[in-house]
Amino acid sequence: AQSVTQLDSQVPVFEEAPVELRCNYSSSVSVYLFWYVQYPNQGLQLLLKYLSGSTLVKGINGFEAEFNKSQTSFHLRKPSVHISDTAEYFCAVQGGSEKLVFGKGTKLTVNP
Amino acid sequence: NAGVMQNPRHLVRRRGQEARLRCSPMKGHSHVYWYRQLPEEGLKFMVYLQKENIIDESGMPKERFSAEFPKEGPSILRIQQVVRGDSAAYFCASSPPSLTDTQYFGPGTRLTVL
Numbered sequence: 001a002q003s004v005t006q007l008d009s010q011v012p013v014f015e016e017a018p019v020e021l022r023c024n025y026s027s028s029v030s031v032y033l034f035w036y037v038q039y040p041n042q043g044l045q046l047l048l049k050y051l052s053g054s055t056l057v058k059g060i061n062g063f064e065a066e067f068n069k070s071q072t073s074f075h076l077r078k079p080s081v082h083i084s085d086t087a088e089y090f091c092a093v094q095g096g097s098e099k100l101v102f103g104k105g106t107k108l109t110v111n112p
Numbered sequence: 113n114a115g116v117m118q119n120p121r122h123l124v125r126r127r128g129q130e131a132r133l134r135c136s137p138m139k140g141h142s143h144v145y146w147y148r149q150l151p152e153e154g155l156k157f158m159v160y161l162q163k164e165n166i167i168d169e170s171g172m173p174k175e176r177f178s179a180e181f182p183k184e185g186p187s188i189l190r191i192q193q194v195v196r197g198d199s200a201a202y203f204c205a206s207s208p209p210s211l212t213d214t215q216y217f218g219p220g221t222r223l224t225v226l
Contacts, residue, residue: 004154032213043116043203043217044155051213090154094213097168099145100205102154 002027002093006103014111015083021076021106023091031095033074035065038088038105047089050074061085086110114139116206116218117186124224131191131198133221137206144187145215146179149201161187162209194225 007022025031032051036044048059055067065076074091088107092100117136125131137144142163147155160168161181172179176194181187191198201222205215 006154036217041222043118043219044205045217046214049214092155098143098160098207099157099168099171100147100155100215101157102147104152104154 002031002095002101004091004093004101004103006091006106008106009104010107012109012111013081016080018079019081019108021089021108023074023076023103025072025074025093027093027095029095031093033067034092034100035076036090036092038090044090081110083110083112116204116216118204118218118221120221121219122222124226125194126226127195128193131194131223133189133202135187135204135218138216141206141208143207143209144181145205146189147203147205149203155203196225199223199225
């Protein structure tokens with residue numbers, strides 16, 4: 001079985017500041033890792049995913065994430081955020097079956 | 113290429129009624145997944161279906177909940193005799209048969225039980 005921990009439930013930042021959203025996972029099998037974004041009253045949109053290969057993964061909207069196997073982490077970063085990045089971000093893992101296991105989410109609020 | 117479609121977007125039911133949620137996957141996708149999002153929680157897997165088959169229903173409550181994905185038409189998540197605790201957002205995702213590692217989500221159905 002897998003589990004995902006998103007360490008921060010809320011992250012407030014100022015516009016143009018860098019941000020890191022943290023994600024740790026546990027699994028007894030190899031996993032794929034994902035970050036999704038959810039805007040208010042909408043579905044989830046895939047930001048990026050790690051399947052194999054390079055541990056630094058680049059996604060849409062200027063986001064990137066780094067897979068660290070020894071620390072079982074997959075933190076999401078963006079060097080300079082915009083007001084439009086305000087949303088909820090979900091980390092998810094997939095391993096041993098097709099189902100995704102999600103963290104509880106991190107609400108990112110970008111203030112002017 | 114239209115995305116995953118779900119309807120209705122909002123559904124209000126009184127306790128004891130039935131709720132039917134529909135999901136039309138993206139064109140060419142034969143795999144459908146249902147997830148439930150309770151307030152202040154992440155999404156929880158419910159069921160994984162392929163056309164006419166339930167592949168994994170490990171996340172489905174044992175009673176009152178059922179799902180199907182017929183040969184023709186949308187996938188249906190059915191909740192009988194709804195209770196207040198069923199109030200949540202229900203999301204459907206789909207994937208092509210060759211890429212089950214990439215799931216595309218619909219906008220969700222928000223169920224409110226009065």
